[in-house]
Amino acid sequence: MVAINVNGTTREVDVDPSTPLLWVIREQLSLTGTKFGCGMAQCGSCTVQLNGRPIRSCVTPVSAAVGQQVTTIEGLAPSDSELHPLQQAWIAHQVPQCGYCQSGQLMSAAALLEANPNPSDDEIDKAMAGNICRCGMYGRMKAAIKTVASASYYDAAATADGSKA
Amino acid sequence: MNKWTRRGLLTTGVIFGGGLVLGIAIRPGNRTPGLAPLVTDDGETLVHTWVKLDTDNRITVIVPHSEMGQGVGTALSQMLADELDADWNLVSFEEAPAIEEFANHSLGQGFLLPGVELPAMIAPSVEGVLIKTAQALDLQITGGSMSIRATGQYGMRVAGAAVRELLVESAAEAWNVPVSEVSASKSYLAHEASGRRAPYSEFASAAAEKTPSLAPRLKTPDQFTVMGTHVERHDIPAKVDGSALFAMDVQVPGMLYATVRRAPTFGGNLAKLDDKAARGVRGVKDVISLPADEIGGTMSSFAAPATVAVVADSYWSAKQGLDKLELEWSSPDDVKRSSDDMFAQFDRDISQAANRQADIRSGDVAGAISGAAAVVKADYQVPFLAHTCMEPQNATVSVTDSGCEVWVGCQNPLGFRSAIADALGMDSDAVVVNNHFMGGGFGRRAIADCAVQAALLSQKMRKPVQVVWSREEDVRQDYYRPAIQSRFSGALDENGNLLAWENTYVNKHEPAEAPLIPYSVDSLDIGHVESPTHVPFGAWRSVDHSQHGFFTESFIDEVAIAAGQDPYQYRMDRLKDKPRHRAVLKKAAEAADWGTPLGSGRGRGISLQESFGSLVAQVVEVSLVNGETQVDRVVAAIDAGVAVSPDGLTAQIESGIIYGLTAALYGEITIEDGAVAESNFHDYQALRMPKAPIIETHIINSDAPIGGAGEPGTPGIAPALANAVFDASGVRVRRLPMSRPEVKMQLEDWSASAA
Ligand code: FES
Ligand code: FES
Numbered sequence: 001m002v003a004i005n006v007n008g009t010t011r012e013v014d015v016d017p018s019t020p021l022l023w024v025i026r027e028q029l030s031l032t033g034t035k036f037g038c039g040m041a042q043c044g045s046c047t048v049q050l051n052g053r054p055i056r057s058c059v060t061p062v063s064a065a066v067g068q069q070v071t072t073i074e075g076l077a078p079s080d081s082e083l084h085p086l087q088q089a090w091i092a093h094q095v096p097q098c099g100y101c102q103s104g105q106l107m108s109a110a111a112l113l114e115a116n117p118n119p120s121d122d123e124i125d126k127a128m129a130g131n132i133c134r135c136g137m138y139g140r141m142k143a144a145i146k147t148v149a150s151a152s153y154y155d156a157a158a159t160a161d162g163s164k165a
Numbered sequence: 166m167n168k169w170t171r172r173g174l175l176t177t178g179v180i181f182g183g184g185l186v187l188g189i190a191i192r193p194g195n196r197t198p199g200l201a202p203l204v205t206d207d208g209e210t211l212v213h214t215w216v217k218l219d220t221d222n223r224i225t226v227i228v229p230h231s232e233m234g235q236g237v238g239t240a241l242s243q244m245l246a247d248e249l250d251a252d253w254n255l256v257s258f259e260e261a262p263a264i265e266e267f268a269n270h271s272l273g274q275g276f277l278l279p280g281v282e283l284p285a286m287i288a289p290s291v292e293g294v295l296i297k298t299a300q301a302l303d304l305q306i307t308g309g310s311m312s313i314r315a316t317g318q319y320g321m322r323v324a325g326a327a328v329r330e331l332l333v334e335s336a337a338e339a340w341n342v343p344v345s346e347v348s349a350s351k352s353y354l355a356h357e358a359s360g361r362r363a364p365y366s367e368f369a370s371a372a373a374e375k376t377p378s379l380a381p382r383l384k385t386p387d388q389f390t391v392m393g394t395h396v397e398r399h400d401i402p403a404k405v406d407g408s409a410l411f412a413m414d415v416q417v418p419g420m421l422y423a424t425v426r427r428a429p430t431f432g433g434n435l436a437k438l439d440d441k442a443a444r445g446v447r448g449v450k451d452v453i454s455l456p457a458d459e460i461g462g463t464m465s466s467f468a469a470p471a472t473v474a475v476v477a478d479s480y481w482s483a484k485q486g487l488d489k490l491e492l493e494w495s496s497p498d499d500v501k502r503s504s505d506d507m508f509a510q511f512d513r514d515i516s517q518a519a520n521r522q523a524d525i526r527s528g529d530v531a532g533a534i535s536g537a538a539a540v541v542k543a544d545y546q547v548p549f550l551a552h553t554c555m556e557p558q559n560a561t562v563s564v565t566d567s568g569c570e571v572w573v574g575c576q577n578p579l580g581f582r583s584a585i586a587d588a589l590g591m592d593s594d595a596v597v598v599n600n601h602f603m604g605g606g607f608g609r610r611a612i613a614d615c616a617v618q619a620a621l622l623s624q625k626m627r628k629p630v631q632v633v634w635s636r637e638e639d640v641r642q643d644y645y646r647p648a649i650q651s652r653f654s655g656a657l658d659e660n661g662n663l664l665a666w667e668n669t670y671v672n673k674h675e676p677a678e679a680p681l682i683p684y685s686v687d688s689l690d691i692g693h694v695e696s697p698t699h700v701p702f703g704a705w706r707s708v709d710h711s712q713h714g715f716f717t718e719s720f721i722d723e724v725a726i727a728a729g730q731d732p733y734q735y736r737m738d739r740l741k742d743k744p745r746h747r748a749v750l751k752k753a754a755e756a757a758d759w760g761t762p763l764g765s766g767r768g769r770g771i772s773l774q775e776s777f778g779s780l781v782a783q784v785v786e787v788s789l790v791n792g793e794t795q796v797d798r799v800v801a802a803i804d805a806g807v808a809v810s811p812d813g814l815t816a817q818i819e820s821g822i823i824y825g826l827t828a829a830l831y832g833e834i835t836i837e838d839g840a841v842a843e844s845n846f847h848d849y850q851a852l853r854m855p856k857a858p859i860i861e862t863h864i865i866n867s868d869a870p871i872g873g874a875g876e877p878g879t880p881g882i883a884p885a886l887a888n889a890v891f892d893a894s895g896v897r898v899r900r901l902p903m904s905r906p907e908v909k910m911q912l913e914d915w916s917a918s919a920a
Pocket of ligand 2: 095096097098099100101102132133134135136137555604605
């Protein structure tokens with residue numbers, strides 16, 4: 001048995017500790033928003049956050065998540081009634097085409113803004129370079145990220161609870 | 166017959182299914198008693214094959230196409246809602262079930278509306294299947310950029326207008342007033358003189374008893390209220406919170422997972438299988454070999470290769486097991502060939518020109534060439550390409566004694582149903598297909614190979630089985646965009662006028678018009694020779710335009726430059742009688758500041774491509790830095806007749822350009838010893854955000870028939886890029902991709918000499 005905390009809830013799963021986190025999230029926990037795209041840290045479809053940092057869950061053994069906080073796309077929105085600002089911007093910019101890559105894109109983008117609320121174009125490029133979109137929605141994603149960055153959501157949040165940089 | 170379950174409809178949020186539904190307005194609701202129970206819930210009336218109304222006046226459009234990401238459901242609903250004078254806020258949509266009544270019987274039964282040209286993409290693949298054969302098949306295809314221009318234009322709009330007429334008539338009868346005095350607006354009917362007003366829903370059942378008109382009066386573009394406006398896509402919210410269900414997300418109780426390896430050489434077979442170690446992996450349930458003859462045809466004329474599957478209680482266990490298999494494959498000697506062998510074969514066959522078939526011929530090409538002041542010659546080559554949909558191939562199938570249920574994301578649900586039924590030896594009626602969002606289609610999800618594997622494995626295991634291919638399998642077992650070669654000669658007079666255009670290429674597929682050019686030229690001879698290879702091929706976004714767009718738009722550039730003229734102006738001068746072509750080309754050139762200086766190491770290239778009923782011009786700006794090509798900006802202009810959903814069209818053009826640019830920069834599937842050498846995104850690269858250009862799309866609304874959106878952005882990017890690289894460096898790229906070492910060396914040499 002392995003115990004992991006995903007989106008604030010601790011769950012026990014009966015898997016080999018070397019099993020990639022991706023398959024535990026999808027198959028054991030039925031959180032299917034996190035996607036499989038390549039299995040070798042090339043495409044970013046499987047991106048989740050481990051203590052707020054973006055990781056490729058297809059190459060991360062579940063054992064590495066023990067005692068850590070895992071956040072998946074299902075846990076990105078602050079509440080059931082409110083979307084994360086990036087999710088709202090994704091809708092406003094009509095970003096998704098097929099949508100398959102988008103959970104990973106959003107998790108990478110959210111981690112970027114959490115660490116760097118006002119990224120430059122180059123910093124956005126760098127942070128998002130690990131996430132492929134075969135539908136090619138790069139321009140829209142970048143515009144959506146900039147909308148949220150310029151709305152200073154993260155700055156406001158930082159002032160409010162004093163904890164975020 | 167099972168009810169097309171709410172699960173099937175609602176878990177996907179939208180509905181997919183059908184294909185060409187030309188002439189759908191023929192079937193009134195009351196003549197299709199078989200349909201209503203399949204799609205209606207309490208309080209809903211199926212007023213028409215494609216329209217439901219409920220007691221709260223909500224309208225549900227039944228959309229006969231599959232969602233690959235193109236927003237088709239929203240756009241088709243806009244077309245129907247507009248003609249219906251519906252309140253857009255009350256409109257939603259569902260996918261049509263994969264059942265014959267909802268498919269395109271109109272085709273086989275000659276129900277085509279008068280004057281509707283049968284689109285060439287009707288054939289289910291690029292293998293040149295005749296329309297006749299296509300009519301006999303179960304066709305429910307999303308492809309050929311046809312959803313909007315065929316289904317929408319001739320189906321959804323007609324259906325919407327017909328239902329509006331039925332509702333108006335029903336209200337007039339109920340109110341005992343002349344039809345001409347009843348008006349419809351925003352889902353309400355009104356009779357002004359008497360002040361009566363009632364929602365559409367009040368007349369739903371009366372309307373359902375009537376026979377819809379085949380030729381209702383359609384609006385003119387100035388009357389559109391929903392078409393041409395920006396509406397948000399209905400499928401997007403579920404795609405930002407992880408709740409959108411793709412086929413791989415399906416979990417059926419008791420389901421097992423499987424992953425497969427197929428013979429690496431196309432046409433290869435299994436020589437030895439030792440599965441002892443694999444069976445020892447925790448969770449592995451079985452190792453099953455599926456010989457080629459058992460798999461049979463999977464909607465493609467290529468023989469299915471021998472397959473070994475590992476079935477387990479999780480994907481990871483299955484994958485671990487697969488990696489522990491000791492496998493030896495045999496392959497026939499005649500397929501142990503390389504890409505280079507095939508290009509040598511193409512070159513030889515073009516030179517020999519045996520049995521050359523002409524696509525088009527006019528004037529005296531030989532005479533023009535022999536009397537020309539200058540003759541320009543060039544050969545171009547493009548490689549095999551994989552589709553690499555973001556979602557690897559997968560399917561879930563549950564076979565029981567009473568039938569078979571399938572969960573898949575596919576471009577052709579009815580075709581999948583019959584392929585699976587054939588493989589299982591079942592009646593099509595016993596197979597239910599639940600179609601899901603597709604994580605990319607691009608032509609790949611029209612072939613049922615993976616779904617057939619899942620069906621056979623479920624039958625053997627007597628349990629539901631989900632087959633998930635690794636990315637490696639997805640790259641190596643595709644139906645590839647074919648590699649081909651094309652040879653040109655252009656004859657010029659002393660003023661640089663184009664006297665003759667001669668072109669011979671190998672292996673013609675579809676659409677037939679792909680190699681044709683819009684430019685006026687006195688003598689023309691375009692033709693092809695057959696030079697088959699053993700590599701399976703299929704439709705790839707924009708099909709043959711993806712190849713010929715590069716060839717013809719590169720060569721016209723070479724001709725213009727040989728003539729000492731500006732490539733934009735040279736094209737314009739040869740489009741004198743083509744105002745739509747001129748308009749898009751001009752729009753793109755002007756918006757991109759064509760003709761203004763760019764500085765050293767930078768260049769501009771232009772292209773014009775007509776495909777799937779739409780015209781697209783592109784201007785590309787590049788910078789060359791140490792032999793690397795950086796695409797800075799792409800300006801595109803599109804005339805798709807009328808843009809039904811302008812933002813959706815813009816997004817499709819952006820998407821098509823990035824897809825084509827990825828291929829132009831990096832795309833090459835290499836055949837070595839008969840098998841594919843590449844395997845995953847590290848060696849079959851995709852364009853990523855840091856390299857993505859700024860794309861500006863300009864839409865021209867002409868009054869031409871509605872054209873396609875999903876594919877027309879793709880063909881023009883490669884030639885515009887190659888033309889831009891030439892403009893920047895004088896290096897002419899005639900073989901894609903740009904990342905080939907030969908191209909890099911040339912560009913590095915240029916950089917060194919320019920420095
Ligand atoms: S699936 Fe993990 S990076 Fe592609
Ligand atoms: S939206 Fe389809 S891969 Fe990104």
